[in-house]
Structures are given as structure tokens and as C-alpha cells.
Amino acid sequence: xxxxxxxxxxxxDHGKSTLLKALTGTxxxxxxxxxxxxxxxxxxxxxxSENIAFIDVPGHERFIKNMVTGASTIDMAMLVIAxxxxxxxxxxxxxxxxxxxxxxxxxxxxxxxxxxxxDWLELVIEDIKKFIKGTFxxxxxxxxxxxxxxxxxxxxxxxxxxxxxxFQRKEATGxxxxxxxxxxxxxGYGTIVTGSVISGKITVGDVIEIQPLGxxxxxxxxxxxxxxxxxITAGHRAALNLQGIxxxxxxxxxxxxxxxxxxxxxxxxxxxxxxxxxxxxxxxxRIRIHLGTGEYIARVRLIGMDKLELGESAIAQITFDDxxxxxxxxxxxxxxxxxxxxxxxxxxxxxxxxxxxxxxxDAIVMIQNLIDGDxxxxxxxxxxxxxxxxxxxxxxxxxxxxPLINISENLRILESxxxxxxxxxxxxxxxxxxxxxxxxxxxxxxxxxxNPLAYGMEKLxxxxxxxxxxxxxxxxxxxxxxxxxxxxxxxxxxxxDFQPELTDKQEETLNKLENELxxxxxxxxxxxxxxxxxxxxxxxxxxxxxxxxxxxxxIIFEKNIIFHKDIVNKGKKLIKGLLKKKGNATVSELKDxxxxxxxxxxxxxxxxxxxxLTMRVGDLRRLI
Numbered sequence: 170x171x172x173x174x175x176x177x178x179x180x181x182d183h184g185k186s187t188l189l190k191a192l193t194g195t196x197x198x199x200x201x202x203x204x205x206x207x208x209x210x211x212x213x214x215x216x217x218s219e220n221i222a223f224i225d226v227p228g229h230e231r232f233i234k235n236m237v238t239g240a241s242t243i244d245m246a247m248l249v250i251a252x253x254x255x256x257x258x259x260x261x262x263x264x265x266x267x268x269x270x271x272x273x274x275x276x277x278x279x280x281x282x283x284x285x286x287x288d289w290l291e292l293v294i295e296d297i298k299k300f301i302k303g304t305f306x307x308x309x310x311x312x313x314x315x316x317x318x319x320x321x322x323x324x325x326x327x328x329x330x331x332x333x334x335x336f337q338r339k340e341a342t343g344x345x346x347x348x349x350x351x352x353x354x355x356x357g358y359g360t361i362v363t364g365s366v367i368s369g370k371i372t373v374g375d376v377i378e379i380q381p382l383g384x385x386x387x388x389x390x391x392x393x394x395x396x397x398x399x400x401i402t403a404g405h406r407a408a409l410n411l412q413g414i415x416x417x418x419x420x421x422x423x424x425x426x427x428x429x430x431x432x433x434x435x436x437x438x439x440x441x442x443x444x445x446x447x448x449x450x451x452x453x454x455r456i457r458i459h460l461g462t463g464e465y466i467a468r469v470r471l472i473g474m475d476k477l478e479l480g481e482s483a484i485a486q487i488t489f490d491d492x493x494x495x496x497x498x499x500x501x502x503x504x505x506x507x508x509x510x511x512x513x514x515x516x517x518x519x520x521x522x523x524x525x526x527x528x529x530x531d532a533i534v535m536i537q538n539l540i541d542g543d544x545x546x547x548x549x550x551x552x553x554x555x556x557x558x559x560x561x562x563x564x565x566x567x568x569x570x571x572p573l574i575n576i577s578e579n580l581r582i583l584e585s586x587x588x589x590x591x592x593x594x595x596x597x598x599x600x601x602x603x604x605x606x607x608x609x610x611x612x613x614x615x616x617x618x619x620n621p622l623a624y625g626m627e628k629l630x631x632x633x634x635x636x637x638x639x640x641x642x643x644x645x646x647x648x649x650x651x652x653x654x655x656x657x658x659x660x661x662x663x664x665x666d667f668q669p670e671l672t673d674k675q676e677e678t679l680n681k682l683e684n685e686l687x688x689x690x691x692x693x694x695x696x697x698x699x700x701x702x703x704x705x706x707x708x709x710x711x712x713x714x715x716x717x718x719x720x721x722x723x724i725i726f727e728k729n730i731i732f733h734k735d736i737v738n739k740g741k742k743l744i745k746g747l748l749k750k751k752g753n754a755t756v757s758e759l760k761d762x763x764x765x766x767x768x769x770x771x772x773x774x775x776x777x778x779x780x781x782l783t784m785r786v787g788d789l790r791r792l793i
Contacts, residue, residue, distance in 0.1 A: 183257070187316040279314070347425045349420075411425075501515055548583060627662075
């Protein structure tokens, strides 16, 4: 039998704790005050066997947060209703809470049957059947017992064993997580935390992480069902002896989990639902959130609406006053900040998301896929949401609360289906890749029409216009280049078939411009002199100069210093010849061999240093 945690629920004084004592021989009311007052204040624990644990929760309205704490980590519910009272207010509220937390299996136990006649008991049973109609307990077995006389207890035990044997749990191969419900110290041991193991497995000696602290500690010892064990898996109650942290640093609501997966955040995107009896919930309302074993103050910001009416559901972002740690599809309970009353619940869909605006209604349709979709559907959703970013395995693992090995397998499947593409250390969706390619080609086409003489568009400007990050942009460029859609020359990008289109007049002017620079030699005309000699509009001259730069026919050192490439190459030969003879030379000697002044020689010599022809040593230059 796989381990099962069963939680009691029901109105105050309906005999939940007494029933567990009759079943297990253990009084779950561990606090002195609880035993003195005869009511459960905090959650208590008892064990029927090594694989069946009970969590006993308070029924009093004042202690409802402790009820949620206990119910948040149970597998099945045991709804307890006293025969002499029948269905009461907390009975209803507890059942609502169990439904909101996603509990799907359980039983109903009618206690105190020794206090009522048989005909009254039959009326109570009929009333209960009406009450549970339409809930997850509609087809559950109803047991009648007396914890005082013992009548029906053995039959209830058999029913519990039968239902537990049929309980289906996911294999404990995922991430370890335990939501802390108690923290204390023992002399000689140190800090001990208790809770129910939600998922995964842990072994003595393992390093785990306390969230939302983000602190790593070592597991010194494990106890389960009052026995020392070497390891623990999902479905068990556990007490962990932690090494490297003091009791005062931890509190109920914190989690013990596999390091690196469950991060802390102040913001969650969720689907929330209001109970049919709850009042309307306004945008930005201040509420209490019961998540795991913790209680938090938060504000709920509805997406696409100003107010959520009773019985309705919506996508919302919840902003917490304090850091919280949550897992994908965790369920939670919402209660009004004041007066205290349960109003609904929700499910976590996106952990640490980007803030959404109230009018971003388009986000709602996309987010719906996360509620019931399989893991591949959810992964595709995250790719769609991050369409201009590379999505890493580790980020997906944190978003979906899954081990890296599982994520890798899902990504392999999506890659084989050609839905995603690997880039560097991450992935992008094929749809995103196609969209960026089309955007890039259209942007280049538009640029060529507006700049027919420009050899191509600067890469950084292209990336800026299509709003793409460098790694994705460079990968797209390589893909388009390999498929002969574009040409890349230096930092200039152009369509593959593009050639600057010159009119006859422009061809003539271009030749004249080159001749002016060739004629000037090592004493070239300035920009102003070129403008004066050629007599064309300045913007036209600038376009022709840019074309010659892109064609690598001229080199611009500064605005007023422009050399033709043939002159630069000629200078290289002259410098080389002199330095081969002399070994090294001064600026004065080098300018003389070039037949120019320092004004033109210095920029040229600096250029030769830059391209690795020469090296400056003090006031001299020599060949490299």
C-alpha cells in the first residue's frame, strides 16, 4: 500500500479527536490547553499504520487557519458529522475548503450515534446525502460510529484500509517538498521541523533548501510515524532534524525542498474562484491567502474586470506583502482580511511572472492553457509568452516545478515535433523563429527601398527595430545567411540579391569622388572641399560616401580625413619598405616617405598600428 495522509474535517465538538483516539489509540490533542478545554486548537497527528496517517484539524471558526494548514497537505478527507447536530456552519465551510484545495477522495463519518435513536439517525443520513450532492463526496461511503461504545469503529477501519489501498499517487520521483507545520528544538539534536511530504524523496545527509529563505541546510536525521528512518517519500508525515539553521529562523508556512527549484517571490499569476455564498471581490482587495501551511496578507488584482461576483472565476495576479514560495498548480484558500470568512480559492499558474495590467485581456486566453493542459502544452505556453527570449531548461523546471530530467525529455519531444529550436543554452519556439525571420526580411526590404544606395543595414539597428536580443538575432542571421536570404558584410546586413542602384548621374559623381580622393593622395581633400568641388546636395554626397565605405573603397578616420583604399595600400608598401631597411623610424621619417604632413600622417600611422602592420615603441615605430 502506498502511503496516505487522511485529514479530518467538521464542526467544533463533533468528535473528530475522540474518533481518532478510538481508531488509533493516540490522542491527537497534543497541547495541554487542548486537552484541558476539550477542543482542538492546533493541528494534531495520529497513525493507523506505517502507511496511514491522520491529521486532525480544529473545527472552531477562530482556528480556521489551522484547519487550512492541515488540509493543505492531505490526500483524502474524513468529514465528521455528529448525529445529534447534523450539518453545521463549519461542516459547510470545511467541505468548501476541501473542494477548493483539490481533494478528490474521502468518506463521511457520523459520530455520537449512541446519543440518538435510529429514526433520527436515518433523517441525519438523508440530510447529509442532500448536503454532499454535487461535491467530491457525493458517492463517498457513509459510516456510523460511536467512539464511546466502539460501535462501528472496526467497520470504519476496514473502510479506511479499503479506500487507502485504492488511492493512486504519482510515483515519488519528482522534486522533494515538505510544507512545515511545526518547528521546535530537542536537546542534543537541535532544530526539528515537521510536515507532510508533498512530493519526492529525501535521504539522511542530503542538502535541502529552506524557502522562502533560500538557505541550504543538511538533513541530520529523519523520523516518520515515530520511527527513525534513512529516507522518506511522498505521502508520509515526517520530522526532519536540520543541521545549520536555528529554530528562530524558521516558521510554519516555510518549505523544505530540493535546492534551486522553488524560488521566493512576491507575485503569482493564478486562477481564482469565489464561493457561491461569498460577497463580490473588488480589484485590488486586501485578502488573506492560505498557501501550503502558511498564511499571508496580499492584494488581488483581477485581469480584465473590476469586480468578481459570487460563484465566478477569473485570472488574477496576487501581490504578497511578504515573500512566498509556491509550486506550479499549488492550490490555496482566500479569506477576507476583515471580517474573517472564507470567500474562495485558487490555483497557482505562473510563479514570479511579469506584472500584468488590468486591461491585458489577451493574456487570459493564453493563461487558460496552464489550468488543465498537459506538461507539453504548458511548456509551449511559456515559449509563447517568452517569444523574444531564450527559454532555458532550468527556468522551465522552476516554472513547472519539475526535475530537469523530466523537462529535458519534454523538450526533446517538442524538438522532434519541430515545435521548438535549440539556441545556445536554451530554446525558442519554431513559431517565434519564423516570425522573427519574416520581420527581419521585411525590415531589410523596407530599409533598401528607403536607402537604395546604402549597402546594408547596421546589425545593431536591425536588432533594435525588430526588438530581438543578440543571441536570437545572431542565430536568425546565420540561418538566413545559410539559406541565401541575406548577405553579411562586416556589421552590415542586406538582402541576398540586393545591389545599390545608381543612376547614370550618380555613377558619374561616384567616379568623380573617387578620382578626387586618388588625386589628393596622402594629402586628401577634406569633406568640405569635396562638397565644394563636386557640387551636389550634401545629403547626396553623404549617401555616396557611405556607399564607398560599405564597398570598402574608402576609409574614414574622422569626418575631415578620408583616404581612398588604394592610397592606404600604397602607404603600407612605402612604410614597410622603409622599416625593413631601417628597423624603426620616427613620425618625421615616416611622413617624409609618404610625402605628407603630420596632419595626415598621424591618422594613417595610427591606422597601421590598429591593423597590426606597425607597433609604436616610444617615439618610434617598427614592423610587427
